[in-house]
Amino acid sequence: MNQHVLPIEPIIPELMKALDTNTSAVLIASPGAGKTTRVPLALLKEKWLEGRIILLLEPRRLAARAAAKYMAEQLGERVGETVGYRVRMDTRVGPGTRIEVITEGVLARLLQADPALEHVGLVIFDEFHERSLHADLGLALCHQAQHLLREDLRILVMSATMEAQPIAALLGNASVLTSEGRAFPVKTQYLTVKSQERIETTVVKTIVEALEHNEGDLLVFLPGAGEIRRVASGLSGNLMGSQAGSQVIIAQLHGGLSQGDQDQALAAAPAGKRKVVLATSIAETSLTVEGIQVVIDSGLMRVPRFSPRTGMTRLETVPVSLASADQRRGRAGRLGPGVCYRLWTEQGNRQLMPRGTPEIKDADLASLVLELAAWGVCDPSELSWLDPPPTGAYLQAQALLIQLAALNQDGTITKHGKQIAEMGLHPRLAHMILQAVPLALGNMACELAALLSERDFLRGGVPARSVDLRTRLELLHTYAAKGDHSAQQLDMEHQVDTALCRRILVEAAQWKKELGISRDTHPDHAACGLLLAFAYPDRIAQRRTTGKFLLSNGRGAVITELQPLSNTPYLVAADLDDYGLESRMYLAAPVEAADLQKYLQEIVQEESLITWDRQMQSVKARQRQRLGALILKEIPHPDPDPLDILQALFDGLREEGLQLLPWTRAATQLRERLHFMHQFSPDWPDVSEVSLIDTLAEWLGDHLYGLKNRGDLQKLNLFMILEGMLSWQQRQQLETYAPTHLTVPSGSRIPVDYSDPASPALSVRLQEMFGLADTPRIAGGKVALTLRLLSPAQRPVQVTRDLSSFWRDAYFEVKKDLKGRYPKHYWPDDPLAATPTQRAKPRV
Incomplete structure (x- = not known):
């Protein structure tokens, strides 16, 4: 040792x-x-x-x-x-x-x-x-x-x-x-002003400057593989033809590379050569990159962000924390004094967060929840955590796992869930593979799982702009069939990262081996969408208009450029963002509605939809198959339950009000009289709008069976229905306490107006009231009617509840006016002694 x-x-x-x-x-x-x-x-x-x-x-x-x-x-x-x-x-x-x-x-x-x-x-x-x-x-x-x-x-x-x-x-x-360790001093250089250039441009310039003014190899931190490739290309072009450029080896270091490429990036540069290692945050800790004396830090890193609101994860480029920046700078002081170029200002450095956010606060928790369930824990509070899982993301993950049949409704793990947990893949992908094997689709499922576990191997061109995942499978199979001989052609024609293709195929082969899938056959790529539906049941999409879709989770999604999938009736989105109201699709594949109905029976819900259609003014009875927010199929209901129809009628009345019912003059008057009587005793029915709506089943339900629309409702006899709410004693009392009409001195029967239950009124011509000294009363003499005294032309000339006072004080002024306008009519000096009349003058 x-x-x-x-x-x-x-x-x-x-x-x-x-x-x-x-x-x-x-x-x-x-x-x-x-x-x-x-x-x-x-x-x-x-x-x-x-x-x-x-x-x-x-x-x-x-x-x-x-x-x-x-x-x-x-x-x-x-x-x-x-x-x-x-x-x-x-x-x-x-x-x-x-x-x-x-x-x-x-x-x-x-x-x-x-x-x-x-x-x-x-x-x-x-x-x-x-x-x-x-x-x-x-x-x-x-x-x-x-x-x-x-x-x-x-x-x-x-x-x-x-x-x-x-x-x-x-x-x-x-x-x-x-x-305390042992670290040599590292000189730190900041930008004097914040750069307005693309980060790749600034990095290339800084690398050239660092190569000129410093000894040793360089370690450059960039947020992702895309930036690494662009910097490598820009740096190669910048150094091309120069003597210094011939001595520089450009190495890439990120998780998407093969083990051999990664080992080469970690190794020391050959004698007489200098190495520039372009790395992601993978090189911050644990790894020792030989020969590094200069660090160039872009100050950026890429982290996953999960949104419980949408159930989706996106990669987000964020500033590094101060702790990560110090880790990166320390890489320059391993061998001796070093230099660190920070591509931000000193003021920006003071604004960095002290530490990064723990992944548990921002991550998709599906794997964690499944592991806990396999451990026997349904409530994360049973364990000790530095930071407990956020409740929203935890519940979202539980709901997904229940949808994947990995968990029971109570959160305990199922047999299928145990199989998923043993595979070590994301639960979505493991579920997809397990569902695919009995359908003889295991080969393609393993390839899809490997493909979706890595970044997109298309770097540009038309295929990269296409969201069709089948394009990727076809290119993957082209590479698999021709091997490395096709690598240069694929790279030139489609800008394919063939090293990543090789890695995907190796990983897929490993899964096929573990699952015992021996025949390396490739079924029709039409099944690609069905496999995605197993993995992403919450991202099955139904076309609304060209390029616009409704996801089964209720969100909108768009294909931003017009392409063949833009008008596909159904597809499944494997990769999309969660910005704004509508997510942008990056990878998807078409799926047939019939396949969804056949193979996703566990989550396709059969339901009867019996509702009030406001436009048709009728009950609408439909049978539908629903997958989340999507309606897969809808037909007229052949035999709806009468109770459901009754409930829909109730809903229509609640939505539109009692004006749907046939309120005849008699029914309206009876309701107003009942409202008047309810003021005096709560034993009388409450027939206010609110009360009648709240008690529809009690007073109207028995009369609605067999009715379906507004036309049917017009057949109801509301007078009899309301009268049926009264006891025999109340019916008798109603006629004496709240009569429909009163006989006035002229002999006319005048209807009583109960539209204002606090002030019932009688509209009568003044001449018909001659000889009556006091105001008529109802409700056993408790309520004086409001008298609307009318002219011969039926126009109000006085409103009073004190007839005696009117005769004494106001009649003579009213008489003068009326006598001038109606000189042929009878206008006595003493109204109490006069003969009431329905005519212009009383009969002799």
């Missing part, structure tokens, strides 16, 4: 003592201190390990393989002997392996298979400050396993930049150890 002294060495005895006396510890060590590779080797012979293994968790596959390789070299061995690794689709361990370097997602599968981790003595969470979703989940599960199943299980959390106390408190006041 190489005895090269690393900065972490002085703290290791103290760490051994802490883990000997306690089961948890937190180690803070600066970048380059050697914690990742030195600590596991140093703890390998501890007594408490008792022959068990050490699990070292790394956030990325590249870091896991690099750490395992380095430790194996320190022991003079090959990977897979004492030190091995497990990452997705790649495992190198043997019977003698004592240290397994694994990615964080692998830990969850190990815990599901063996909750007590009986073969494990120590779990090390490396670079925990990155706060990945799997790291938070893994720590929560290991912590519970430690408390409930394995008191002797050791947990060590390691980080370069992290507040130690919260994690120490979570682990039961674990010991906190700090290693």
Whole structure:
């Protein structure tokens, strides 16, 4: 074993003592201190390990393989002997392996298979400050396993930049150890003013300047693979033909590269050459890039953002945190004094967030919820978290998993859910593959799963603008059939990233092997949309107009450029954003409505829709098949339930009001009289609009059976229906207390107006009231009528509730006016002694 002294060495005895006396510890060590590779080797012979293994968790596959390789070299061995690794689709361990370097997602599968981790003595969470979703989940599960199943299980959390106390408190006041490390000074240069250029242009200029003024190799941080390719192209063109350019090797480093390309980027440059490594944030921690003395930091990173509102995740380019910026700068001070170019201003530096947001706060939680359910936890509060999962995203994930038949309605895991959890893929993709195998579509499902797990391998041109996922499958099969011989042609014609194609095919082949799919046949690509529907039932889309669709989750979606899929009746969106009211589609495939009805029966709902159609003024009875917000099929209902029709009629009356009913003059008057009587006694029916609407079933329900529209309603006899609400005694009392008519002194029967129940009125010609001294009363003499005294032309001349006062005070003024206008009529000086008349003058 190489005895090269690393900065972490002085703290290791103290760490051994802490883990000997306690089961948890937190180690803070600066970048380059050697914690990742030195600590596991140093703890390998501890007594408490008792022959068990050490699990070292790394956030990325590249870091896991690099750490395992380095430790194996320190022991003079090959990977897979004492030190091995497990990452997705790649495992190198043997019977003698004592240290397994694994990615964080692998830990969850190990815990599901063996909750007590009986073969494990120590779990090390490396670079925990990155706060990945799997790291938070893994720590929560290991912590519970430690408390409930394995008191002797050791947990060590390691980080370069992290507040130690919260994690120490979570682990039961674990010991906190700090290693200052060893770093050479790094000169930091900022922009004097904020650049208005594209970031790629600024980066290329800065690289050229740094090559001219500094020694050593360069590490350049960019947000994503797209920016890396554009900088590489721009830099090659800038250096082409120059003597300095002939000495520069441009290497790319991101998760989409093959293992060989990644290893080449990490290796030292050949003698006499200089290397420029263009990397994503993958190079911030854990990895050692040989020969770096200059760091150029774009100040940007790409992170996933999940929206519970839409159920979609988008990649968002954001400024790095101050902690990440310092991590990046530290890469220049590993070998000696270095230089860091920060492509932002000093003022901008002061505005950076101290630390990044934990992924658990912004991520799609479907995998986490499924893992918890497999663990036996339906409520995340049962576990201890540094940051608990957000409620909205958690419930959204639960709803999706129920839709995928992975969870029961109570949140417990199903048999199908256990199969999904064992596959280690996103639940959507695992469900798709499991559904596809019985349909003999397993080959294409595995290819789709691998394709959708990676970035788009089309870099430009017409195919890249097409949202049709079948185009990608066809190009993938073209490459698979012709191999590397077609790589240059595909790259030239369609700008295909053939290295990524190769990786996708390898991953798909691995899944086919695990599932026992031996025949490498490729079915008709028409099934592509159906497979996507299994994975994305919430993103099945129905065309509204050209290029505009309604998703089954209720949101709108658009295809921005006119293309063949723009007028497809149904398609499934595999990739889309969640900006604005309508999401933009990036990848989709058509699907037949018949296939949705046949293969997604569990989520296609059969429903009877019996509603009031306001436009038709009728009950509309339909049978429909609905998938979320989409109506797949709708036909007239052949035999609707009469009770449902009755309820729809009630809904129509509630929506439009009682004016739908045939209110004859007699029915209206009876309702007004009942309203008047209700004022005196609550025993009388309340026939106000609000009360009648609220009690439709009680007073009207029996009369509506068999009726369906407004025309039918006109057949109702509302007078009899309202009268039926009264007892026999109330009917008798109604005629005396609230008569329909009153006989006035002239002998005429005048109708009483009850339209204002607080003031019933009698409209009568003044001459017909001669001889009556006092105002007529109703309700057993309790209510004086309001008299509207009319002229011979039936126009009001006086309104009063005190007839006696009118005769005494106002009559003579009214008489003067009326006598002038109606001189042939009878206008006596003494109205109380006069003869009432219906004519101009009383009969002699």
